Amino acid sequence: MKFKLKSQLFDSEFLKKLEQLVITSKITLADGASGNRKSRAKGSSVEFSDYREYSIGDDFKRIDWNAYGRFEKLFIKLFMEEREAPIHIFLDNSKSMDWGEPNKSIASRRLAAALSYISLSSYDRVSLVCMNNTVDKYKPDLRGKNSFSQILNLMEDLEYTGTTDIYNTVSKFNLKGGRGISIVISDLFSGGKLIDMIKYLQFKKQEVYICHVLAPQEVEPEIGMSLRLVDSETGEFIDVTASPDLIKSYKKVYKRFITNIEEICKSRGVNYIFLESSLPIEKMVGMVVNRV
Amino acid sequence: MTFYNPWAFLGLVAVPAIIIMYLLKQKHNDYTVSSLFLWEEVLKDLEANAPWQKLKRNLLMILQIITALLLVFALARPFLNAVGSDVPHVMVVIDTSLSMKATDVGGSRFEEAKSRANKLISNLKPGTSVTLISMGKNVNIEENLSTNKARLIDKLVKLQVSNSTSNTEDAKDLISSIIKQNPETRVVLFGDSRMDIPGVNVEFSKISNNGDNFAVTMMSHTKTEKGITVLSRISNYSSGDANVPVSLYVDKNVFDAKNVFIKKGETANVYWDGISPDVSLIETRIDLNDSLAVDNSAWNAVNNTKENKVLLVSKSNVFIEKVAGLYNGIELYKTGFESIDEWKGYDLYIFDGFLPDKLPDDGNIMVFNPDENKLFEVVESVEYPAVKEMDETIFRYAEGFDFSIGKTKILKAPTWGREILEVTDGCAAFSGIFDNRRVIVFGFDIHNTDLPLTPAFPIIMANSFDWLLPESVNNAQNVYCGEGIEFNLGLNTREAFVETPSGEMLKIAPPFPAKIFDSTDEPGMYTLIQKSADDEQKFYFTVNVPSQSESNLIQSETLDNDGTNQPSKEEGARTVNTGMDLRSILLWLIVVVLLIEWWVYTNGV
Numbered sequence: 032m033k034f035k036l037k038s039q040l041f042d043s044e045f046l047k048k049l050e051q052l053v054i055t056s057k058i059t060l061a062d063g064a065s066g067n068r069k070s071r072a073k074g075s076s077v078e079f080s081d082y083r084e085y086s087i088g089d090d091f092k093r094i095d096w097n098a099y100g101r102f103e104k105l106f107i108k109l110f111m112e113e114r115e116a117p118i119h120i121f122l123d124n125s126k127s128m129d130w131g132e133p134n135k136s137i138a139s140r141r142l143a144a145a146l147s148y149i150s151l152s153s154y155d156r157v158s159l160v161c162m163n164n165t166v167d168k169y170k171p172d173l174r175g176k177n178s179f180s181q182i183l184n185l186m187e188d189l190e191y192t193g194t195t196d197i198y199n200t201v202s203k204f205n206l207k208g209g210r211g212i213s214i215v216i217s218d219l220f221s222g223g224k225l226i227d228m229i230k231y232l233q234f235k236k237q238e239v240y241i242c243h244v245l246a247p248q249e250v251e252p253e254i255g256m257s258l259r260l261v262d263s264e265t266g267e268f269i270d271v272t273a274s275p276d277l278i279k280s281y282k283k284v285y286k287r288f289i290t291n292i293e294e295i296c297k298s299r300g301v302n303y304i305f306l307e308s309s310l311p312i313e314k315m316v317g318m319v320v321n322r323v
Numbered sequence: 324m325t326f327y328n329p330w331a332f333l334g335l336v337a338v339p340a341i342i343i344m345y346l347l348k349q350k351h352n353d354y355t356v357s358s359l360f361l362w363e364e365v366l367k368d369l370e371a372n373a374p375w376q377k378l379k380r381n382l383l384m385i386l387q388i389i390t391a392l393l394l395v396f397a398l399a400r401p402f403l404n405a406v407g408s409d410v411p412h413v414m415v416v417i418d419t420s421l422s423m424k425a426t427d428v429g430g431s432r433f434e435e436a437k438s439r440a441n442k443l444i445s446n447l448k449p450g451t452s453v454t455l456i457s458m459g460k461n462v463n464i465e466e467n468l469s470t471n472k473a474r475l476i477d478k479l480v481k482l483q484v485s486n487s488t489s490n491t492e493d494a495k496d497l498i499s500s501i502i503k504q505n506p507e508t509r510v511v512l513f514g515d516s517r518m519d520i521p522g523v524n525v526e527f528s529k530i531s532n533n534g535d536n537f538a539v540t541m542m543s544h545t546k547t548e549k550g551i552t553v554l555s556r557i558s559n560y561s562s563g564d565a566n567v568p569v570s571l572y573v574d575k576n577v578f579d580a581k582n583v584f585i586k587k588g589e590t591a592n593v594y595w596d597g598i599s600p601d602v603s604l605i606e607t608r609i610d611l612n613d614s615l616a617v618d619n620s621a622w623n624a625v626n627n628t629k630e631n632k633v634l635l636v637s638k639s640n641v642f643i644e645k646v647a648g649l650y651n652g653i654e655l656y657k658t659g660f661e662s663i664d665e666w667k668g669y670d671l672y673i674f675d676g677f678l679p680d681k682l683p684d685d686g687n688i689m690v691f692n693p694d695e696n697k698l699f700e701v702v703e704s705v706e707y708p709a710v711k712e713m714d715e716t717i718f719r720y721a722e723g724f725d726f727s728i729g730k731t732k733i734l735k736a737p738t739w740g741r742e743i744l745e746v747t748d749g750c751a752a753f754s755g756i757f758d759n760r761r762v763i764v765f766g767f768d769i770h771n772t773d774l775p776l777t778p779a780f781p782i783i784m785a786n787s788f789d790w791l792l793p794e795s796v797n798n799a800q801n802v803y804c805g806e807g808i809e810f811n812l813g814l815n816t817r818e819a820f821v822e823t824p825s826g827e828m829l830k831i832a833p834p835f836p837a838k839i840f841d842s843t844d845e846p847g848m849y850t851l852i853q854k855s856a857d858d859e860q861k862f863y864f865t866v867n868v869p870s871q872s873e874s875n876l877i878q879s880e881t882l883d884n885d886g887t888n889q890p891s892k893e894e895g896a897r898t899v900n901t902g903m904d905l906r907s908i909l910l911w912l913i914v915v916v917l918l919i920e921w922w923v924y925t926n927g928v
Contacts (some may be wrong), residue, residue, distance in 0.1 A: 247358075258353075
């Protein structure tokens with residue numbers, strides 16, 4: 032796999048890891064995500080799409096014996112309906128995501144890239160939507176690994192601006208392609224209502240995954256003096272004097288924030304994955320694909 | 324409320340200054356966060372949980388403003404006026420008598436009195452003049468019309484309580500005369516007994532808790548053949564009957580101890596026998612803790628009375644011989660007129676019908692029926708004069724002047740003498756001190772009167788001997804603390820000292836005659852030491868506390884005419900109305916606020 036690398040965001044080591052992730056994550060992703068989709072494909076027109084090597088567990092019936100005769104290798108015929116799970120990845124690129132140490136933007140982009148790559152590798156159709164308070168960038172219907180470079184390019188050039196309004200923006204997004212998977216990657220510091228977004232996505236027959244990415248400093252704030260806290264998105268500020276009470280109160284509010292999201296997700300049967308930006312990418316991906 | 328330095332309110336500009344400084348100072352370091360999404364919630368949460376959070380954030384500033392305000396108020400000298408305290412002059416009278424040593428109130432009544440007076444003076448309106456009077460044996464103006472509180476309080480603190488009674492009469496006179504000069508005067512008495520002065524409203528700050536007390540109210544001794552017998556009178560001034568342990572100490576060693584049952588308010592006599600006549604100091608002591616410790620002891624000094632040598636120069640006078648023989652302590656010698664060379668070494672010379680041209684070098688003189696002489700003038704001789712009754716010391720205890728004189732010489736009292744017996748034609752007797760010796764001259768011959776036939780004769784003679792043969796210390800057994808003592812120093816004495824119970828040596832002479840000795844505030848045994856050229860004589864005397872008048876702590880509070888304790892009319896007036904100088908309170912508040920500020924600052928609240 033060779034891609035042109037613009038920056039260190041997606042270095043060669045990251046790409047190597049992606050390959051490994053594909054191997055370890057593929058089956059799970061295929062089994063888990065495609066099970067439903069296969070039953071939907073029965074009886075409908077079967078359009079040939081691609082071959083892939085046989086691997087243990089594949090249906091013998093689908094082995095292309097002609098190809099075997101020619102290459103002496105077992106290949107499986109892939110058909111459109113089987114492999115194309117339409118996956119929408121909604122990546123929050125508001126300014127608030129460009130914060131933290133390690134930076135949430137890096138962690139979230141890597142996660143988005145990794146999930147895209149794994150999906151593309153599984154012959155799923157990936158749509159990447161970068162959004163803040165509007166849809167900023169949109170790469171629809173990418174197929175095959177070759178499309179991954181587009182994703183990389185988009186990620187490399189992605190700018191973090193605007194305010195977080197991912198709930199409203201997703202709710203207004205014209206989601207096409209029927210049943211599928213929607214993965215939202217955001218810090219969820221968003222106006223609007225999470226429940227509205229979930230309802231909308233579920234209405235669009237999406238299986239929803241919410242990847243909640245926060246920086247360690249947002250989990251455990253490190254302030255020890257009188258500060259003017261400036262909002263990275265709006266430039267608004269509030270003055271605080273660091274005190275045990277303040278930190279205690281922050282933790283209380285933070286816990287309420289997380290619990291609230293968890294409860295909404297649970298009540299709607301949404302997969303909620305909390306991810307700290309300090310986690311290694313393989314672990315992040317693991318946490319996501321294990322849910323998928 | 325009055326502010327005595329309203330200019331200080333200009334300092335209020337400090338308040339906006341502090342606020343401005345805070346506004347300028349409050350530059351928070353910018354810290355960019357991803358979003359204020361959670362932080363806004365945090366602030367809402369904090370403010371919802373504690374509505375004063377906003378205040379809390381500015382707590383230091385608020386504390387500093389409070390400090391500044393308190394400081395400005397303190398500098399403005401605020402004074403809370405009390406009703407009736409607005410007078411230009413306050414007279415503070417402190418009772419310094421013995422009963423103020425009682426410990427039934429606080430540390431002692433006296434300390435409490437000083438503390439209350441201190442409070443009164445401290446809280447007086449600035450500019451009020453104060454006269455501080457101590458009322459003990461002597462009534463002293465410690466500070467007159469002073470507006471200097473520090474000085475007044477210094478004087479007040481240095482006041483000492485005495486062991487004597489308080490001279491209320493002198494105090495009343497003094498207060499009355501001051502009031503005449505300053506009619507707008509408020510008089511406040513801090514003590515344990517009220518003082519009523521006609522026409523003067525004396526505010527009484529009563530300092531008494533009716534403490535239980537026992538006292539040795541009297542002690543005396545007599546020498547008998549069996550030794551010394553001591554009488555101690557022990558009084559129970561407590562609120563109940565009591566068994567009182569009493570000890571007798573002889574020369575500072577325990578001689579005997581008894582338990583005496585005394586009913587409430589009564590006095591018991593305790594006798595002690597068989598004490599050796601050689602002792603010099605006897606002490607009665609009550610071994611009990613009570614409210615007033617100093618009256619639990621009384622002392623008596625035992626002096627070996629020397630015999631006075633008396634020379635009677637007479638042809639024959641059986642009456643004088645007999646009466647002198649009755650008088651204790653007289654060793655009588657007789658001689659004729661001619662033996663002038665023998666007139667030496669006697670304490671008293673009695674010249675009967677004769678007075679030599681040259682008086683003996685020593686001793687006092689008593690003369691009957693003198694001839695013409697150089698010492699005084701004999702005017703004439705009269706018969707059957709009428710005797711005028713005179714109130715003289717030598718006639719005390721002699722009831723009436725029921726005697727007649729057949730013949731007497733009329734004398735002219737010299738400048739150093741004073742008439743003591745007057746008859747129709749002039750002076751029949753005089754007394755005086757001439758050349759440092761005591762002289763009594765009677766113009767008549769005893770034989771020409773019926774005086775020897777009257778019961779008054781031995782009394783008059785004894786009185787005369789008392790005066791002519793004085794003890795070194797007058798009334799030595801009955802000296803109370805604070806009282807003055809007159810010493811009768813011997814003619815040969817060159818130097819005289821008094822050693823106090825604490826061992827201090829006080830020189831009392833020369834110059835002669837010795838002044839009245841009044842350093843008697845310390846109870847116990849004193850020693851008069853007279854030094855002559857070749858001799859040193861010691862005379863012991865004791866000074867006791869005036870327990871009879873001071874030991875009844877309940878009585879000293881207030882007594883009705885029938886002697887029963889009555890609730891004081893001033894019961895409700897224990898606290899004397901004072902204004903209040905708020906400065907000290909404000910300064911304390913400043914300290915408290917500064918401490919809070921320091922705590923807030925260090926704890927980062």
